[in-house]
Amino acid sequence: MTSLVTASNVSKRYGDIRAVDNVSFEIEKGKIMGLFGPNGAGKTTLLKAVLGLTDCEGQLSVLGLDPFKQRKALMKNICFIADVAVLPRWIKVSQLLEFMEWTHPNFSRQRAEDLLSRTKVRKDAKVRELSKGMVTQLHLSIITAIDAKLLVLDEPTLGLDIIFRKEFYGNLLSDYFDGERTILITTHQVEEIENLMTDIMFINDGRILLDSSMETLPATYIELTTSGADADTARRLGPIYERDVFGKKVMSFEGVDRERLEGLGEAHTPSVADLFVAKVKGAAA
Amino acid sequence: MMINQLALVRREIWEHRSIWITPAAVATVVTFLAIAMVIMVAAFGEAVNPDIEKIADATVPDSVRRAALAGILLVNTFVFLMAMWFLIVFYCLDALYAERKDRSILFWRSLPITDAETVVSKLLTAFFAIPIATMAAVVVSHLLNLIIMSVWLATAGANPLRFIWSAAPLFDTWAAAFIVLLAVPIWLAPLLGWFLFISAWAKRGPLLRAVLPIAILPILEYIIFKSWNLGGAILARLRLETMPIFDILGFASRFDDDDLHSMMAENISMVSLLDIRAFLTSAEVWAGLLVCGLFCTAAIYVRRYRDDS
Numbered sequence: 001m002t003s004l005v006t007a008s009n010v011s012k013r014y015g016d017i018r019a020v021d022n023v024s025f026e027i028e029k030g031k032i033m034g035l036f037g038p039n040g041a042g043k044t045t046l047l048k049a050v051l052g053l054t055d056c057e058g059q060l061s062v063l064g065l066d067p068f069k070q071r072k073a074l075m076k077n078i079c080f081i082a083d084v085a086v087l088p089r090w091i092k093v094s095q096l097l098e099f100m101e102w103t104h105p106n107f108s109r110q111r112a113e114d115l116l117s118r119t120k121v122r123k124d125a126k127v128r129e130l131s132k133g134m135v136t137q138l139h140l141s142i143i144t145a146i147d148a149k150l151l152v153l154d155e156p157t158l159g160l161d162i163i164f165r166k167e168f169y170g171n172l173l174s175d176y177f178d179g180e181r182t183i184l185i186t187t188h189q190v191e192e193i194e195n196l197m198t199d200i201m202f203i204n205d206g207r208i209l210l211d212s213s214m215e216t217l218p219a220t221y222i223e224l225t226t227s228g229a230d231a232d233t234a235r236r237l238g239p240i241y242e243r244d245v246f247g248k249k250v251m252s253f254e255g256v257d258r259e260r261l262e263g264l265g266e267a268h269t270p271s272v273a274d275l276f277v278a279k280v281k282g283a284a285a
Numbered sequence: 286m287m288i289n290q291l292a293l294v295r296r297e298i299w300e301h302r303s304i305w306i307t308p309a310a311v312a313t314v315v316t317f318l319a320i321a322m323v324i325m326v327a328a329f330g331e332a333v334n335p336d337i338e339k340i341a342d343a344t345v346p347d348s349v350r351r352a353a354l355a356g357i358l359l360v361n362t363f364v365f366l367m368a369m370w371f372l373i374v375f376y377c378l379d380a381l382y383a384e385r386k387d388r389s390i391l392f393w394r395s396l397p398i399t400d401a402e403t404v405v406s407k408l409l410t411a412f413f414a415i416p417i418a419t420m421a422a423v424v425v426s427h428l429l430n431l432i433i434m435s436v437w438l439a440t441a442g443a444n445p446l447r448f449i450w451s452a453a454p455l456f457d458t459w460a461a462a463f464i465v466l467l468a469v470p471i472w473l474a475p476l477l478g479w480f481l482f483i484s485a486w487a488k489r490g491p492l493l494r495a496v497l498p499i500a501i502l503p504i505l506e507y508i509i510f511k512s513w514n515l516g517g518a519i520l521a522r523l524r525l526e527t528m529p530i531f532d533i534l535g536f537a538s539r540f541d542d543d544d545l546h547s548m549m550a551e552n553i554s555m556v557s558l559l560d561i562r563a564f565l566t567s568a569e570v571w572a573g574l575l576v577c578g579l580f581c582t583a584a585i586y587v588r589r590y591r592d593d594s
Contacts, residue, residue, distance in 0.1 A: 053394060055590075075397035088300070088389035095299050102292035103396055 002029045004150055004182050005050060010058035011206075012045050019045040020056065021206035027199070029149075032183045034193055036276055037203035043186045046203065047154050050184065051080055063149060076105055079143040080152040087135055089128040093121060100142060112145035115175060133164035140168060144176045151176060153185040157192070165192060172196075190273045200272065202279050209279045218269040222253045223278075226265030234264045241278035252278035289398060293406030294414050300383070301376055304415055308422030311368045312429070315361055319430045323437040340434065340452070341443050347452060354453040355555065357434075358427050362462045365426070366469065369419045370525065373411050373470055377480035380407040381584060382491045390588075400589040404481065404581055411477055416466040423462050427455065454555065461555040465530065468564055472528045475573040476519075478580030485584040486591075522573070530564040 005027040012020040020042045027033050037043045048054040052067030052074055060067060065074045087096070093116070100107045116123070119137045127135060136157070143151060157165040173196055177183060187193060200217070202210040212220065226234050231249040235242070237260065239251035252270055253261060261267045270278065298304050326337045336353040339345050381404070384390040393403065431453055435445030470477060476499075483495040503516030521527045564570060 051395075072397050072399045075395065078395075080395045082391040082395070086388050086391040088384070088392065089387055090300055092299075095296075099292055099296055100396075102295075103289055103398055105397070 003027065004029050004063055005184070006059070006061045007050075008059040010046075010049060010056050010060050012042075012049060012054065012056040018206050020049065022058070023203075023206070023208055025201060025208060025211050027182060027184060029182055030179050031198045032177065032185065032193075032196055033199040033201060034190070034197040034272075035184060035186045035201050035203065036190060036272070037186075038280060041204045042206040043203055044154060045206075047080075047152055047184070047186065051078065051152060077149045078152065079146050079148045079150075080154070081139055081143060081156045082154050087127045087139055090126065092124060092126050093138060094123045096127070096138075096142065097123070100145075104146060106147040107142075108145045108147070112141050115141035115144055115171075133160055136160060136164060136168060137171075140171060140176075144171070149181060151181065151183045153183065153187075155187055156185070157187065157189065165189070169193060169196060190276060191271070194272045197272075202276055204280050204283060209283055210275075217275070219258075220255055221270055221275055221278075222256060222258055222261055222267050223270035223274060224251045224253065224261050224265050224267050225249070226251065230264040234261065237261070240282035252282070289402055290406055290409060293398070293403065294410050297380070297406060297410040298414060298418075301379065301410075303372060304376065304410070305418050305422075307368055307372045308365060308419045311365055312422045312426040315364055315426050316429045316433070319361075319433045323433055327437060327441075337434070340448055341438055341441065343443075350448065350452045351454055354431075354449065355458060357430065358453065358455075358458045359555075361426055361430055362423055362458070362465075365419050365423050365462075366465065366525065369415060369466060369469060370473075372419075373415055373473065373477065374480060376415065377407070377411055377477045378484050378491045378495055380410070380481060381485035381588060382487060400585050404485075404585045404588065407481060408477075408577075408581060412470045413467075416463070416470065420459075420463050420466055423466075424459060427458070431455075457555050461559055464556065464559055464561065468528060468530050469525060471564075471570060472525065472530075472573065473522065474570075474577035475580070476522060478577030478584075482580040482584045482587070485587045528564065529567040529570065530559050530561065532560040532563045533558055 003026045005025075007026070008024050010020060010023045011018060023042075023046065035043055035046070045054065049056040049060055050062055050067060052062075052069075052071035055068040062074060063077055067074050091099075097109050097112055100112070101109045113123075116138065119134065119141070121130060121134050121138050121141075127138070130138065140156075157168050160168065169192060172183070185193060185197075197214055199213050200210065201208060201212075224234055224239075225245070225248050227248045231251075234249075234251055237253060237256050240254050241252045243250050252275065258267055322337065336356050339353040340350055342350075384393060394400075431449050435449050438445045438448055479499075480491075480495050484491050487494045499519055503513065503519060506515050507513055
């Protein structure tokens with residue numbers, strides 16, 4: 001496997017605050033990596049470092065380039081949607097396509113027009129005349145028409161209704177993702193991308209709490225719903241987090257044999273959202 | 286690189302529609318004024334505008350008619366020059382501020398375009414795109430002005446081909462106008478660089494932040510050192526008649542001088558009254574460009590390093 005992104009002891013400080021604290025990870029080609037963290041965890045700072053929008057300490061290599069120093073070369077092969085609202089509001093759709101065609105060596109205008117023809121976005125419309133959902137469709141069509149190796153999405157569906165959100169991820173998988181391309185995505189709506197991620201990373205207080213493939217999660221993390229004496233037995237196995245649900249105890253375990261837990265209650269693989277809460281709260285406890 | 290710059294300057298023209306709306310609006314107003322002037326001259330005679338009467342007078346020598354026409358065209362051009370001054374200043378103040386205000390900077394920075402290329406494209410817009418757009422409006426406005434006078438002459442029974450179209454020094458006026466329009470942003474370069482820097486740096490209210498230091502620093506210099514060097518230098522930059530290109534005419538000291546007007550009237554070529562050599566070899570011009578370069582470098586640095594997304 002080839003690593004597209006390699007971070008080794010990467011840190012970013014804002015004054016006394018360490019937004020990213022000595023982080024190391026790799027993202028391999030063809031993966032869809034979900035990056036999750038509470039507000040202020042350092043997600044956006046990390047993404048900015050990957051995109052060369054901010055400098056950082058440590059070694060960071062993206063597509064074999066130093067993202068901050070070689071940003072122009074990098075941007076030929078990386079796309080990002082930082083927010084749904086960043087397309088310039090004054091521009092006409094046709095002007096945007098023309099500008100992309102002139103400035104981006106890997107942009108296919110034909111492909112963008114094909115993708116847009118499936119939407120209600122008119123080419124003579126200005127961005128300010130489009131609904132938020134349509135702006136996102138436009139942005140995704142443009143990004144999809146770029147033959148890029150890595151796509152970075154930072155809260156790409158924030159503020160969109162459920163129909164547009166579903167459609168966004170549907171289009172992302174069917175039109176953009178082809179097994180060769182790589183996606184790095186952050187969102188608060190974890191449930192919506194749970195089934196499309198191949199890898200997952202949790203970050204909190206600038207540190208990585210979890211970096212795993214989705215395939216190996218069930219073998220490592222188990223959630224147990226139990227009560228009474230079984231709960232006390234289970235607790236001795238060292239859950240990373242425990243919560244009460246309708247009078248029962250729900251415990252999250254890391255690296256404990258499923259067989260040992262199954263006799264103590266109902267054992268199942270936690271959802272990403274529950275695992276996220278367990279890791280963040282467990283680390284804080 | 287070249288194609289990127291062309292695309293970026295086109296983007297500026299799409300975004301800042303004032304680049305062509307302002308000259309077009311000035312051309313419209315000037316045309317209406319020309320119509321009003323002709324009507325008033327027809328109604329009240331030469332007291333309104335002696336130049337127009339001279340044009341129609343078959344007894345005046347061709348050189349006087351030519352000078353009268355040149356005078357009309359120059360006054361017309363002067364209005365565009367003033368409008369362009371404001372246009373360029375406000376363009377530079379907005380150029381790197383608007384993209385941050387609407388957050389589109391995040392989109393622009395997702396493309397393979399460097400911060401330096403972006404700032405250079407703003408400079409090229411101020412130095413070339415705006416003067417060229419203004420020049421196009423000047424040409425249209427001059428032609429409309431002459432057409433209006435032709436209609437008036439024709440209705441009065443005179444031959445416009447003889448009195449206007451073969452007499453008006455159109456190409457010479459246009460060449461002179463274009464040279465001056467191109468010289469203005471070069472002369473204003475240090476201020477434009479400063480405005481571009483402020484537009485990249487100011488979190489809000491770029492106009493106030495750009496103007497306050499220019500106003501306050503000279504006053505401080507006066508209070509502390511009892512000297513007026515900075516204030517004098519800034520005021521000299523703001524007044525276009527001090528441009529070294531006008532050295533032959535000596536505009537700065539004799540703006541209302543009758544000799545000056547007769548000199549312009551008698552001269553065959555207006556281009557020859559422009560001291561292009563003095564302008565291009567002027568230490569003031571080059572020092573100004575250097576200051577502009579420093580401020581633009583700072584603007585690139587701010588756009589690249591400041592994390593305000």
